[in-house]
Amino acid sequence: MGRRLSSDRTGRWQRTLSRRLAELQSELEENQRRVTQLENTLKAVTRQTNDISIGGPCSCGESFLIVRQRVIYCPQCEYQRTM
Numbered sequence: 069m070g071r072r073l074s075s076d077r078t079g080r081w082q083r084t085l086s087r088r089l090a091e092l093q094s095e096l097e098e099n100q101r102r103v104t105q106l107e108n109t110l111k112a113v114t115r116q117t118n119d120i121s122i123g124g125p126c127s128c129g130e131s132f133l134i135v136r137q138r139v140i141y142c143p144q145c146e147y148q149r150t151m
């Protein structure tokens with residue numbers, strides 16, 4: 069028995085929602101671009117640095133693992149392991 073939303077109010081809500089979606093989409097595209105830029109930079113840096121390579125993501129979720137002189141470590145948490 070609640071009051072029905074007027075079509076005007078519904079239209080305004082839909083416009084707000086689609087504007088928000090468009091904002092989120094452009095934020096997402098910007099973030100994807102940044103990730104690609106960072107990956108390319110990281111690849112170039114590790115190529116030029118003979119004793120460092122990048123492993124998979126650390127279980128802490130904050131960083132990829134760094135492999136250096138047979139030691140695997142995370143720069144963000146305490147994780148460290150010798151190969």
Ligand SMILES: [Zn+2]
Pocket residue numbers: 126127128129130131142143144145146147
């Ligand atoms: Zn970690």
